Amino acid sequence: MNASVSTPALIALDWGTTSLRAYLLGADGAVLDTRASPAGIMNLPAGRFDQAFEETCGAWLDAHATLAAPLPVIAAGMVGSAQGWVEAPYVETPAGADALVAGIVTVKAARGVEVHVVPGVLERGVLPNVMRGEETQIFGALASEPSLGTSGGALIGLPGTHAKWAFVSDERIERFYTFMTGETFAALRDHSILGRTMQPGASHDEQAFIRGVDTARDAGHAGVLATIFTTRTLGLTGQLTGEQQPDYLSGLLIGHELRGLNEVLTRERSALAGKTLRLIGNDALCDRYRAALARFGCHDAPTVAQATERGLYRIAARAGLVAAPVRTA
Amino acid sequence: MNASVSTPALIALDWGTTSLRAYLLGADGAVLDTRASPAGIMNLPAGRFDQAFEETCGAWLDAHATLAAPLPVIAAGMVGSAQGWVEAPYVETPAGADALVAGIVTVKAARGVEVHVVPGVLERGVLPNVMRGEETQIFGALASEPSLGTSGGALIGLPGTHAKWAFVSDERIERFYTFMTGETFAALRDHSILGRTMQPGASHDEQAFIRGVDTARDAGHAGVLATIFTTRTLGLTGQLTGEQQPDYLSGLLIGHELRGLNEVLTRERSALAGKTLRLIGNDALCDRYRAALARFGCHDAPTVAQATERGLYRIAARAGLVAAPVRTA
Structure with missing residues (x-):
């Protein structure tokens, strides 16, 4: 040493x-x-x-x-x-x-x-x-x-209460976005009708999470204010248990964040699909984001230690x- | 009589x-x-x-x-x-x-x-x-x-905690959307960082409200999870007082609702601009929606008594x- x-x-x-x-x-x-x-x-x-x-x-x-x-x-x-x-x-x-x-x-x-x-x-x-x-x-x-x-620049994501996505080039932070994904999730779970039918799950329900991501990606054009209500209606129609609803809502919100980011990229003739980026944050949350990014065709998003x-x-x-x-x- | x-x-x-x-x-x-x-x-x-x-x-x-x-x-x-x-x-x-x-x-x-x-x-x-x-x-x-x-069918909006937009034709409700606009506003105001810099205004601040609507319309492509953070940052940069922030956030959320509705219409080769529709709800809230609809080019949206x-x-x-x-x- x-x-x-x-x-x-x-x-x-x-x-x-x-x-x-x-x-x-x-x-x-x-x-x-x-x-x-x-x-x-x-x-x-x-x-x-x-x-x-x-x-x-x-x-x-x-x-x-x-x-x-x-x-x-x-x-x-x-x-x-x-x-x-x-x-x-x-x-x-x-x-x-x-x-x-x-x-x-x-x-x-x-x-x-x-x-x-x-x-x-x-x-x-x-x-x-x-x-x-x-x-x-x-x-x-x-x-x-x-x-x-x-x-050629890099895209770095920092998931969390206020998720950040920063565009970095020439060793400078050029610009960035803030998505209030984590805090909005907590506010809706704890202080809206959506929380009333939720039950804490024993573990992360990957299937429900991915369903939320895909719904945001494929049917999210009316915006997150519209899709979040499906957390309740999929429950009412027997398609989502109370235990699945928190992970579904989490997937929906992260999916809308990535949908929005993808729209930003699209306007710059880029896209999440095939993109290389980096994540910074706690392991469990970065894992969620990696799973969600994969649904948008982005498979190269390692966490920076x-x-x-x-x-x-x-x-x-x-x-x-x-x-x-x-x-x- | x-x-x-x-x-x-x-x-x-x-x-x-x-x-x-x-x-x-x-x-x-x-x-x-x-x-x-x-x-x-x-x-x-x-x-x-x-x-x-x-x-x-x-x-x-x-x-x-x-x-x-x-x-x-x-x-x-x-x-x-x-x-x-x-x-x-x-x-x-x-x-x-x-x-x-x-x-x-x-x-x-x-x-x-x-x-x-x-x-x-x-x-x-x-x-x-x-x-x-x-x-x-x-x-x-x-x-x-x-x-x-x-x-030819009608579009009827019912603003509120869970705003509804219903497509009606042949005297039937064909389909409808729910936007959790009112409840999301309350959850963010009362249970997120956005509420911390807000102060109750003496009256409705139309200018702040319209600024929110326009921001959602013109710069809302990253989605509502991104734009809501500007309620705080416009305050931090001295562009929005604490009294203006609630009306700005209200305008943002209603603007995103209408942006989403407009996207639904666009996919059907229609648009809010020039559309005739009806509103049902309390007068003050319908007035807000009418003001917001006007920013999307829709000037014919009377309230049904x-x-x-x-x-x-x-x-x-x-x-x-x-x-x-x-x-x-």
């Missing part, structure tokens, strides 16, 4: 709405330790950022303090929003890593350490779009696979917070 | 999920009295239908009892669902008034009166659809304007519950 690998060189924080994940990284970006906390910014009383930071990272900072300097700290996500610890104003598309580095805002923690907060990205226009945290993951994907950002920590490391290195050269593979 | 006008001949009930509206009708269908109650089927403890019926209609039945027979009673809406007073199984499309009459199911109230419950309508297929109550309103519209059902009571009367007359001939205007 190389000595530099095992020497902590950076604390990297993925600090979002509902959770805080902390990584202790070596000088070459290797993950030496991790911590997870429910201290997302929505779960914190105002002004308690310092306490959450101390609870999560204090021991690392104590253990690895040197005479020269404390460990540098970088953070991305909603921690940089107006409701966060310090606001790091959005940088605008097209946004490269240098723009993100230039937009870093620091906040001094109680113990004197400076926390470097990565800005989010804003796209202006008729349909303005914002991201916070995903930009860092996207640059993590580019760090893992540099050819993504150069060879460790995009978050690689992105944080890459931006920190570019900002000079760690001395090692940026790893490109 | 004609004597027949003032003689009560029918009690007609519009008994839905959240309310019960009762009409005392004359032999010619004129409305002699009305009662409204919050005793919708969702607000009733199991088995309390009789009590709600008695509280709402008991005085009418007492006052107008004759030696010959009590006043006939007809009811439409969710009262005929599996969760209602008695289940009146759906009749299938294409559904005319005679099919509805044949599908009437009766339930005997505690005081011995028979309540005649009109069935809902079911459309089978990949996207099954159901309605309960709207079928009666649609036949009310045809009673008001018989040419609607014959001259008294569709519910006219429909109940028409079906009752067809069922022989009232002796007078069906009024056609």
Whole structure:
């Protein structure tokens, strides 16, 4: 083992709405330790950022303090929003890593350490779009696979509460879309008539999920406001059990997201069918998206591993917070 | 005044999920009295239908009892669902008034009166659809304007929690769509991030509403899951105040509903632009839909007055519950 690998060189924080994940990284970006906390910014009383930071990272900072300097700290996500610890104003598309580095805002923690907060990205226009945290993951994907950002551009999907689809070229985020798929699913399941006939299933019902995807793809032209009602009517007509309805609705919504994305691509003389893209997100959700993408003819959509920590490391290195050269593979 | 006008001949009930509206009708269908109650089927403890019926209609039945027979009673809406007073199984499309009459199911109230419950309508297929109550309103519209059902077919919109759009020809409901527009709006406003930056406006903001409609029409190709996020991002970028956001979102969702309907029409070589249609619903909501329809080039969409009571009367007359001939205007 190389000595530099095992020497902590950076604390990297993925600090979002509902959770805080902390990584202790070596000088070459290797993950030496991790911590997870429910201290997302929505779960914190105002002004308690310092306490959450101390609870999560204090021991690392104590253990690895040197005479020269404390460990540098970088953070991305909603921690940089107006409701966060310090606001790091959005940088605008097209946004490269240098723009993100230039937009870093620091906040001094109680113990004197400076926390470097990565800005989010804003796209202006008729349909303005914002991201916070995903930009860092996207640059993590580019760090893992540099050819993504150069060879004719890449499409990167980040499934979730607010799913993002980013078009990347020349190592910059050119533009992106946000689909409120996850949050709309939860709102409809928990707060509409559709939830009343649903029953929690013992496991994921792939068949019901695919049926939803296919319905959106083949019969979704009236739009999602029309098709979602079939979650109920297929139940009323004995074609979908209560246990199948959540997965059917999930398939419908993801199917409509991909239908919309495909329409965007079609207007650019492209299509999901045959396309190569990358996914970033948790494994179960990426698996769902891969299954849905396959129904649209897209069979090359691997998940990028460790995009978050690689992105944080890459931006920190570019900002000079760690001395090692940026790893490109 | 004609004597027949003032003689009560029918009690007609519009008994839905959240309310019960009762009409005392004359032999010619004129409305002699009305009662409204919050005793919708969702607000009733199991088995309390009789009590709600008695509280709402008991005085009418007492006052107008004759030696010959009590006043006939007809009811439409969710009262005929599996969760209602008695289940009146759906009749299938294409559904005319005679099919509805044949599908009437009766339930005997505690005081011995028979309540005649009109069935809902079911459309089978990949996207099954159901309605309960709207079928009666649609036949009310045809009673008001018989040419609607014959001259090449008509399109009738019923805005609401679950908006319906019905294609009517040869005096039959041929097929219909359900858009969960109203319920999705409420779920997103009350249970998603979009509601967090909203503030209740003092009045309807027409400009914000139209902006939403136009965004759905002109930039909605990625679908409603994508465009709704702009409710937030237009706020973040200072283009939409908190007070404007609810009306903008309302315009977006109604705009997507009409975009979807227009897509259905386009596939039949028709379009909303230049189309003549009818609306049934409360005045404020129909006004919103008319404003939105105008943005799609449809400028002929009057509201049908008294569709519910006219429909109940028409079906009752067809069922022989009232002796007078069906009024056609």
